[in-house]
Amino acid sequence: xxxxxxxxxxxxxxxAADQRYxxxxxxxxxxxxxxxxxxxxxxxxxxxAVKSATATAHGAKRSLLQRIAGSNLKTExxxxxxxxxxxxxxxxxxxxxSLNRDLYLWLIALAAAESDSSFSWIVRNQAATLAxxxxxxxxxxxxxxxxxxxxxxxxxxxxxGAREQEAAIRAALLNPGSVxxxxxxxxxxxxxxxxxxxxxxxxxxxxGGGKEPENHEGGDSKKSDNERRYxxxxxxxxEEKNAFMMYFRAESIFSWxxxxxxxxxxxxxxPPDARPAEDLDKxxxxxxxxxxASRLRFDLDxxxxxxxxxxxxxxxxxxxxxxxxxxxxxxxxxLQPMVARNAVPLALPSHLSATARRLRSQFEAxxxxxxxxxxxxxxxxxxxxxxxxxxxxxxxxxEARETGLYKAHHYRDRDLACLLxxxxxxxxxxxxxxxxxxxxxxxDTLFLFSEALSATGDRFALYxxxxxxxENIRFHVLKEFERKxxxxxxxxxxxxxxxxxxxxxxxxxxxxQLLVKQTATQRLLLILTDGKPNDLDQYEGRYGxxxxxxxxxEARLMGLRPxxxxxxxxxxxxxxxxxxxxxxxxIRKPSELPRELPLLxxxxxx
Amino acid sequence: xxMSELPFYKPHGNExxxxxxxxxxxxxxxxxxxxxxxxxxxxxxxxxxxxxxxxTVACHDDLTAADLVGRHLIGDGVxxxxxxxxxxxxxxxxxxxxxxxxxxxKDTTVVLHPLSDDRRILPIERTGEILDAPPEFMLVVSYNxxxxxxxxGMKPSTRQRFVSLRFNxxxxxxxxxxxxxxxGADAMLAKCLVNLAGSLRALKEHDLExxxxxxxxxxxxxxxxxxxxxxxxxRAALVEPLTDDEETAEALMEIVYATFGK
Numbered sequence: 001x002x003x004x005x006x007x008x009x010x011x012x013x014x015x016a017a018d019q020r021y022x023x024x025x026x027x028x029x030x031x032x033x034x035x036x037x038x039x040x041x042x043x044x045x046x047x048x049a050v051k052s053a054t055a056t057a058h059g060a061k062r063s064l065l066q067r068i069a070g071s072n073l074k075t076e077x078x079x080x081x082x083x084x085x086x087x088x089x090x091x092x093x094x095x096x097x098s099l100n101r102d103l104y105l106w107l108i109a110l111a112a113a114e115s116d117s118s119f120s121w122i123v124r125n126q127a128a129t130l131a132x133x134x135x136x137x138x139x140x141x142x143x144x145x146x147x148x149x150x151x152x153x154x155x156x157x158x159x160x161g162a163r164e165q166e167a168a169i170r171a172a173l174l175n176p177g178s179v180x181x182x183x184x185x186x187x188x189x190x191x192x193x194x195x196x197x198x199x200x201x202x203x204x205x206x207x208g209g210g211k212e213p214e215n216h217e218g219g220d221s222k223k224s225d226n227e228r229r230y231x232x233x234x235x236x237x238x239e240e241k242n243a244f245m246m247y248f249r250a251e252s253i254f255s256w257x258x259x260x261x262x263x264x265x266x267x268x269x270x271p272p273d274a275r276p277a278e279d280l281d282k283x284x285x286x287x288x289x290x291x292x293a294s295r296l297r298f299d300l301d302x303x304x305x306x307x308x309x310x311x312x313x314x315x316x317x318x319x320x321x322x323x324x325x326x327x328x329x330x331x332x333x334x335l336q337p338m339v340a341r342n343a344v345p346l347a348l349p350s351h352l353s354a355t356a357r358r359l360r361s362q363f364e365a366x367x368x369x370x371x372x373x374x375x376x377x378x379x380x381x382x383x384x385x386x387x388x389x390x391x392x393x394x395x396x397x398x399e400a401r402e403t404g405l406y407k408a409h410h411y412r413d414r415d416l417a418c419l420l421x422x423x424x425x426x427x428x429x430x431x432x433x434x435x436x437x438x439x440x441x442x443x444d445t446l447f448l449f450s451e452a453l454s455a456t457g458d459r460f461a462l463y464x465x466x467x468x469x470x471e472n473i474r475f476h477v478l479k480e481f482e483r484k485x486x487x488x489x490x491x492x493x494x495x496x497x498x499x500x501x502x503x504x505x506x507x508x509x510x511x512x513q514l515l516v517k518q519t520a521t522q523r524l525l526l527i528l529t530d531g532k533p534n535d536l537d538q539y540e541g542r543y544g545x546x547x548x549x550x551x552x553x554e555a556r557l558m559g560l561r562p563x564x565x566x567x568x569x570x571x572x573x574x575x576x577x578x579x580x581x582x583x584x585x586x587i588r589k590p591s592e593l594p595r596e597l598p599l600l601x602x603x604x605x606x
Numbered sequence: 607x608x609m610s611e612l613p614f615y616k617p618h619g620n621e622x623x624x625x626x627x628x629x630x631x632x633x634x635x636x637x638x639x640x641x642x643x644x645x646x647x648x649x650x651x652x653x654x655x656x657x658x659x660x661x662t663v664a665c666h667d668d669l670t671a672a673d674l675v676g677r678h679l680i681g682d683g684v685x686x687x688x689x690x691x692x693x694x695x696x697x698x699x700x701x702x703x704x705x706x707x708x709x710x711x712k713d714t715t716v717v718l719h720p721l722s723d724d725r726r727i728l729p730i731e732r733t734g735e736i737l738d739a740p741p742e743f744m745l746v747v748s749y750n751x752x753x754x755x756x757x758x759g760m761k762p763s764t765r766q767r768f769v770s771l772r773f774n775x776x777x778x779x780x781x782x783x784x785x786x787x788x789x790g791a792d793a794m795l796a797k798c799l800v801n802l803a804g805s806l807r808a809l810k811e812h813d814l815e816x817x818x819x820x821x822x823x824x825x826x827x828x829x830x831x832x833x834x835x836x837x838x839x840x841r842a843a844l845v846e847p848l849t850d851d852e853e854t855a856e857a858l859m860e861i862v863y864a865t866f867g868k
Contacts, residue, residue, distance in 0.1 A: 034856060042808075581815050
């Protein structure tokens with residue numbers, strides 16, 4: 001009963017204290033694509049991803065009702081860091097949907113406008129506002145509407161310092177550029193939703209060689225839909241001065257936010273629920289000397305040499321692109337081609353034979369042919385037979401028929417080579433439905449793709465890849481260009497298994513080198529994957545994406561045509577950056593992939 | 607074509623001078639640049655300036671050597687030889703301009719080889735003729751080196767026979783003058799449109815396949831100049847030609863609203 005009354009009270013008082021309009025809310029999810037396009041068009045860095053930000057405690061004076069309700073402690077603000085544009089996950093502060101949407105657009109424009117961060121918050125935002133209004137005069141009416149609506153939502157504090165401060169902010173909003181500094185007050189000013197973060201948190205890059213576990217490595221673990229970026233700081237692991245001191249365990253409950261090295265073993269099976277993190281302003285992350293067993297288990301996954309696949313040669317050194325230094329790091333990765341040790345030659349699995357038969361007959365129609373077509377109305381040569389016939393008919397007094405008198409050389413040239421590169425990282429161990437894992441789908445795809453292509457006579461090769469840091473990129477040879485598609489190749493395809501990470505750049509570079517040796521006029525590099533590039537070391541986030549992008553660009557310069565087929569539904573945020581608008585396709589239903597891919601190939605190569 | 611008036615052209619750099627030097631020294635010219643940046647206009651301007659006839663061939667992937675050189679036509683019991691545009695240009699002297707030459711099939715461009723080196727001859731296999739190009743003859747080809755054309759990029763052996771000139775979209779100032787010169791738009795409108803194009807060009811290779819061309823800006827300004835609503839003109843002549851995706855089009859419209867207001 002007590003709890004129910006409490007809940008009811010909370011509901012009532014928060015509703016009374018905070019004027020929000022959930023029915024008119026606009027979420028970031030709804031406008032994400034638009035947000036990205038606008039940000040780039042208005043001059044933002046094209047490599048940044050759009051993410052929802054965490055709420056920040058503003059520390060400003062609140063209205064009486066809000067204090068009673070204990071609400072409005074935090075607000076979601078907008079800021080930029082090296083990898084992301086952080087926007088509020090939802091805006092519902094105005095009673096009209098269009099205004100809430102306009103606020104998003106305004107924030108994007110403001111974030112894209114350059115401003116000198118050496119100035120104070122109030123000057124910086126006014127300058128950015130002026131810059132945006134000067135560059136995009138069409139935004140001015142919207143800005144005026146937004147300012148009017150915002151001024152209604154702001155309450156007038158009664159304390160002396162705070163009052164002047166509020167007046168200055170209002171003046172700065174109404175006449176940007178008119179306020180040179182913020183008057184001092186005891187409390188922080190009320191947050192201004194039309195401006196950027198007063199003190200943007202700086203995300204420190206992961207230290208080189210630092211270990212970051214892949215966030216979806218667990219094969220059958222559920223994908224978290226929480227894509228928020230938490231503000232994290234990387235702190236030094238405090239040295240344990242007194243090893244004998246025991247901490248009272250309950251203390252840790254109250255000291256969640258302060259970093260304390262608790263004398264407690266790292267726990268296994270942490271619940272996946274990360275809600276406490278939402279209550280924190282900052283997560284402190286330190287690398288302790290110990291490795292948790294879960295990570296240990298993961299690293300130990302490298303099979304012993306006897307059980308591992310057969311390595312071919314000593315490995316190949318490949319460069320890698322460092323986007324921050326904007327330079328290529330020569331001989332940075334070692335790629336090891338390998339071939340399955342215990343692959344048994346086998347025939348096509350029976351469950352695929354019906355589809356394979358159908359695909360083969362469809363693809364035989366694509367067989368190359370070069371023919372002289374006779375009796376054309378237009379062509380490079382005269383069709384002598386038709387000419388003689390036509391002249392004889394005419395002389396003989398027959399009525400001249402409308403026939404083509406030319407021969408045309410008809411090209412149906414399929415001079416092409418295709419290299420299929422499949423991602424065999426551990427994330428392919430996840431289940432796509434009740435029956436099959438991603439890896440099973442990839443295996444079936446490889447089978448059907450090979451069946452279809454061997455019917456056309458197009459040259460093709462199949463490779464798979466996974467990686468464990470930069471010195472250990474595993475490049476599985478399934479079928480080279482010279483090798484015939486036979487039972488042995490089928491055995492190798494059947495033997496593929498998921499493992500490790502996705503260092504895509506190096507694999508693409510090596511695949512490009514193999515493909516560029518082919519002399520075909522069209523050379524297609526098909527990349528089959530289920531997610532973003534990532535690896536245990538710094539190869540994650542933007543570093544990985546930018547290296548892969550560089551590798552794709554190199555492939556294009558070599559005259560190859562890279563194309564990505566992915567089943568990552570969230571790929572929309574990074575795929576255009578990697579492959580360009582028409583350089584990729586997202587297969588929504590992974591189970592459809594085996595049938596889709598050969599058809600896609602037919603379209604791509606026509 | 608009329609030779610009396612010069613087609614409007616605003617030079618970006620030294621291209622007019624280069625063209626004249628190439629013409630005087632009988633060198634073939636290759637122009638590369640994105641679509642709608644003024645390649646074709648430049649050629650017609652130069653042809654008018656040098657008072658030369660212009661033979662333009664828009665290349666496509668079914669263009670054969672016979673389409674360029676000529677073919678036999680059937681007449682009343684006899685066959686007639688009919689010159690193609692290239693042969694006509696060689697016979698009469700003039701500029702032969704092959705637009706988007708990479709679109710043509712590879713074997714087609716081989717007929718250009720003897721014309722584009724110091725021999726300057728055009729052998730016509732089917733009639734047994736060998737034509738010597740007069741000094742007034744000039745060969746000009748152009749293509750758009752976007753990555754989507756890398757598949758059928760030019761043969762290096764062909765490319766090496768040409769003096770090359772790279773075109774790009776003009777700078778903001780110059781582009782404004784071009785829009786004004788082409789359409790008579792007022793300076794404010796030209797500035798807005800060029801600004802808008804700058805925003806749209808930032809999306810190339812990320813959200814859009816091709817950058818917004820100067821030609822599209824001219825179209826837009828023309829629509830607005832004849833009294834059409836500016837925002838709708840941008841939708842019709844700038845946004846829709848750039849993308850088929852509805853969501854992207856909506857986002858592009860937001861950029862338009864940010865310039866012209868809503």
